[in-house]
Amino acid sequence: MQERTEISTLGEFGLIDHLTKNNEIKNSSTIVSVGDDAAVIDHLGQTVVTTDMLVEGIHFDLMYTPLKHLGYKSVVVNLSDIYAMNATPTQITMSIAFSNRFSVEALDEFYDGVYAACEKYNVDLIGGDTTTSQKGFIISVTALGEVAADKYVTRSGAKKADLLCVSGDLGGAFLGLTLLEREKKVFLETKGLQPDLENQDYIIGRMLKPDARKDIIEFFAANKIIPTSMIDVSDGLSSEVLHICKQSDVGCVLYEQKIPVNDLARQYAYKLELDPTACALSGGEDYELVFTLPQSDYDKIVLNEQISVIGYITEKEEGANIITKGGNKYPITAQGWNAFTK
Amino acid sequence: MQERTEISTLGEFGLIDHLTKNNEIKNSSTIVSVGDDAAVIDHLGQTVVTTDMLVEGIHFDLMYTPLKHLGYKSVVVNLSDIYAMNATPTQITMSIAFSNRFSVEALDEFYDGVYAACEKYNVDLIGGDTTTSQKGFIISVTALGEVAADKYVTRSGAKKADLLCVSGDLGGAFLGLTLLEREKKVFLETKGLQPDLENQDYIIGRMLKPDARKDIIEFFAANKIIPTSMIDVSDGLSSEVLHICKQSDVGCVLYEQKIPVNDLARQYAYKLELDPTACALSGGEDYELVFTLPQSDYDKIVLNEQISVIGYITEKEEGANIITKGGNKYPITAQGWNAFTK
Numbered sequence: 188m189q190e191r192t193e194i195s196t197l198g199e200f201g202l203i204d205h206l207t208k209n210n211e212i213k214n215s216s217t218i219v220s221v222g223d224d225a226a227v228i229d230h231l232g233q234t235v236v237t238t239d240m241l242v243e244g245i246h247f248d249l250m251y252t253p254l255k256h257l258g259y260k261s262v263v264v265n266l267s268d269i270y271a272m273n274a275t276p277t278q279i280t281m282s283i284a285f286s287n288r289f290s291v292e293a294l295d296e297f298y299d300g301v302y303a304a305c306e307k308y309n310v311d312l313i314g315g316d317t318t319t320s321q322k323g324f325i326i327s328v329t330a331l332g333e334v335a336a337d338k339y340v341t342r343s344g345a346k347k348a349d350l351l352c353v354s355g356d357l358g359g360a361f362l363g364l365t366l367l368e369r370e371k372k373v374f375l376e377t378k379g380l381q382p383d384l385e386n387q388d389y390i391i392g393r394m395l396k397p398d399a400r401k402d403i404i405e406f407f408a409a410n411k412i413i414p415t416s417m418i419d420v421s422d423g424l425s426s427e428v429l430h431i432c433k434q435s436d437v438g439c440v441l442y443e444q445k446i447p448v449n450d451l452a453r454q455y456a457y458k459l460e461l462d463p464t465a466c467a468l469s470g471g472e473d474y475e476l477v478f479t480l481p482q483s484d485y486d487k488i489v490l491n492e493q494i495s496v497i498g499y500i501t502e503k504e505e506g507a508n509i510i511t512k513g514g515n516k517y518p519i520t521a522q523g524w525n526a527f528t529k
Numbered sequence: 530m531q532e533r534t535e536i537s538t539l540g541e542f543g544l545i546d547h548l549t550k551n552n553e554i555k556n557s558s559t560i561v562s563v564g565d566d567a568a569v570i571d572h573l574g575q576t577v578v579t580t581d582m583l584v585e586g587i588h589f590d591l592m593y594t595p596l597k598h599l600g601y602k603s604v605v606v607n608l609s610d611i612y613a614m615n616a617t618p619t620q621i622t623m624s625i626a627f628s629n630r631f632s633v634e635a636l637d638e639f640y641d642g643v644y645a646a647c648e649k650y651n652v653d654l655i656g657g658d659t660t661t662s663q664k665g666f667i668i669s670v671t672a673l674g675e676v677a678a679d680k681y682v683t684r685s686g687a688k689k690a691d692l693l694c695v696s697g698d699l700g701g702a703f704l705g706l707t708l709l710e711r712e713k714k715v716f717l718e719t720k721g722l723q724p725d726l727e728n729q730d731y732i733i734g735r736m737l738k739p740d741a742r743k744d745i746i747e748f749f750a751a752n753k754i755i756p757t758s759m760i761d762v763s764d765g766l767s768s769e770v771l772h773i774c775k776q777s778d779v780g781c782v783l784y785e786q787k788i789p790v791n792d793l794a795r796q797y798a799y800k801l802e803l804d805p806t807a808c809a810l811s812g813g814e815d816y817e818l819v820f821t822l823p824q825s826d827y828d829k830i831v832l833n834e835q836i837s838v839i840g841y842i843t844e845k846e847e848g849a850n851i852i853t854k855g856g857n858k859y860p861i862t863a864q865g866w867n868a869f870t871k
Contacts, residue, residue, distance in 0.1 A: 218575060218681075219681065219683060222684075222776070223614070223683045223684050223685075223776075224579060224610040224611075224613035224614055224684070224759075224760055224761060225577045225578055225579035225610050225611055225613070225614045225616070225672075225674070226577070226578045226579070227575050227576070227577050227578075227614065227676070227681050228575065228576045228577075228578060229575045229576070229678070230572075230576065233560060233569050233570065233571045234569070234570045234571070234572065234576055234673075235567045235568070235569050235570075236567055236568045236569075236570060236620070236622065236655065236656060236671075236673065237566060237567035237568070237656060238622045238624055238656055238657060238658055238669070238671055239624070239658050240624040240625075240626055240658040240660050240667075240669055242626050242660055242661070242662050242663070242667075243663070244663045245626075245660060245661050245662070245663065246660070268566040268567050269566075269567055271566035271567070272565070272566055272567045272569065274567070278578070280578065280580040280671060282580055282581070282582040282669055283582075284582055284584050284587075284667060313578065314578060314579060314580055315580060316580055316581050316582040316669075318582050318584055318587060318588070319584070319587050320584050320587065320665075320667070321584070321585070321586045321587065321664055321665055322663055322664040322665070323662075323663055323664070325582075325584075325626060325662070325667050327580070327582055327624055327658075327669035329578075329580055329622060329671040330567075331576075331578065332567070334569070336571070339560075339561065339569050341561060341565045342564075342565055342566070343565075417566075418566055419566060434564070434565075
């Protein structure tokens with residue numbers, strides 16, 4: 188039987204000491220870490236800051252999300268936003284609120300995932316808060332990153348004729364979520380029946396343990412590429428492309444045929460009679476990078492299999508459109524995830 | 530009748546636009562603000578970072594906390610941590626999760642308080658997150674500040690013979706909370722009876738709308754004072770003094786007679802048959818600054834009525850002790866607020 192240590196046996200300061208006892212500082216920019224009124228950091232260039240709040244029952248379901256994966260993912264989704272600015276993440280703060288159904292061992296599992304992400308992405312945990320909640324588990328992460336002066340990339344610099352590109356592949360996370368939700372439903376309706384995850388490790392991994400595209404930012408640096416605009420895929424390709432178009436005051440053409448979808452994800456989509464393109468456009472949570480480049484950079488990216496050119500930027504007046512495999516042209520509409528209308 | 534606009538009519542992006550439409554940037558260090566994957570800031574010196582999570586029913590009670598005050602206080606408690614590092618706050622991020630009982634008008638009230646604090650303390654709101662919760666209102670603030678290289682003050686630099694000082698007065702916030710809790714109980718037990726707040730504006734204000742000691746940090750700068758250690762009073766004087774002693778590896782002597790308590794707070798304490806010293810030692814939430822100075826700085830502070838010398842630092846072996854008005858000596862124990870044992 189698993190051990191269960193009540194959090195009340197440690198108290199707030201004891202819990203913080205326990206959760207941070209193996210915390211290691213990896214960045215020279217971290218001057219003062221956990222344990223004072225505030226942390227002190229010293230970046231050479233500019234500092235990039237992003238924050239996200241994740242709420243149990245809204246953003247994640249602990250019925251099929253292991254706490255370690257949740258800790259990992261809650262860090263990664265914030266790092267993804269730092270990379271989307273063309274910056275290098277260096278520090279995070281982690282705040283959590285939890286009800287008394289959580290034990291010290293449960294929080295240890297969560298922090299195992301947090302530290303695993305910090306290790307993989309070379310990021311320091313420099314602060315946070317731990318408190319009780321009336322209901323459920325709530326996570327708030329702030330990530331800080333560093334970027335050479337004025338080398339940051341916003342959503343607003345796309346220019347007419349720029350190439351519209353995306354890293355990796357899309358739609359997998361949504362299909363993973365669909366599978367997990369289906370198996371949860373079956374499990375609840377037929378008590379005891381074990382979930383059939385059909386060896387769908389790829390799409391389940393995309394949902395439960397996504398990674399941020401550190402490699403793409405490093406590739407940009409190595410090849411002297413600075414995208415004209417960039418955003419990460421949290422709400423779905425449609426929503427992200429529309430953000431770039433709106434904030435850059437441009438239009439775009441997107442080719443359905445060019446949207447990268449993993450073969451395993453595509454097969455699973457067909458099995459569920461879902462359109463893989465729709466999963467990529469509206470699914471979200473893929474944490475890939477969508478970015479625009481001047482055409483003159485085409486030679487630099489053409490051999491990178493992790494980058495797909497999916498369209499190009501047009502005048503604003505032409506709107507944001509997708510050309511289907513059948514050759515039809517439709518306006519792109521955002522049907523991304525919206526916590527307020529669910 | 531008050532208007533009620535459902536948040537779902539705006540959607541997530543619409544709500545963010547609504548809440549930030551009058552957001553003004555006041556600091557030249559804010560390069561990119563709300564509206565991208567992350568914000569970009571450019572501090573001349575070092576960057577100081579702190580974060581706090583506030584949960585309805587644990588940290589605040591909306592029965593007697595106006596939302597505008599709550600917005601103000603949730604910013605101020607974080608700025609207080611920045612000042613406690615001897616730094617100047619410059620930016621905040623604000624994340625909130627709320628259930629569907631909150632209307633757009635309610636969030637507007639909350640943000641009125643947030644912006645009032647930003648205005649007063651010359652701080653920019655540069656990011657955040659808004660989402661739904663299953664229950665209650667949850668707030669997560671991260672504050673960033675700037676400090677000249679290596680001029681930050683931690684809890685760990687207090688030296689033997691240093692003066693132990695505190696700003697303002699203590700215990701008021703706890704007494705304000707006691708009054709509000711008492712009146713809430715009366716109100717719930719005798720429906721309709723209006724609360725009797727006895728013109729206790731001072732202590733109620735200390736609880737509901739505390740301020741951070743910007744003036745003290747400015748006084749330090751103007752008088753070339755750099756404390757050897759500093760912490761703000763969130764958990765009560767005992768707890769804060771013990772933090773300084775532990776992290777500085779020293780002991781201290783604290784004189785009960787020297788602990789500053791406001792007259793109005795003292796009178797109310799006597800009325801409730803509470804010991805004003807106990808309220809100051811264990812009450813918390815006063816957001817005053819506790820700090821240590823070399824004795825040679827005494828002349829610089831003696832005329833500042835907002836600073837009290839309450840004791841001095843000793844060798845670690847002597848422990849942390851309080852000398853009572855009656856001349857007795859007792860070890861200081863922390864009975865501060867603890868969310869996990871309530």
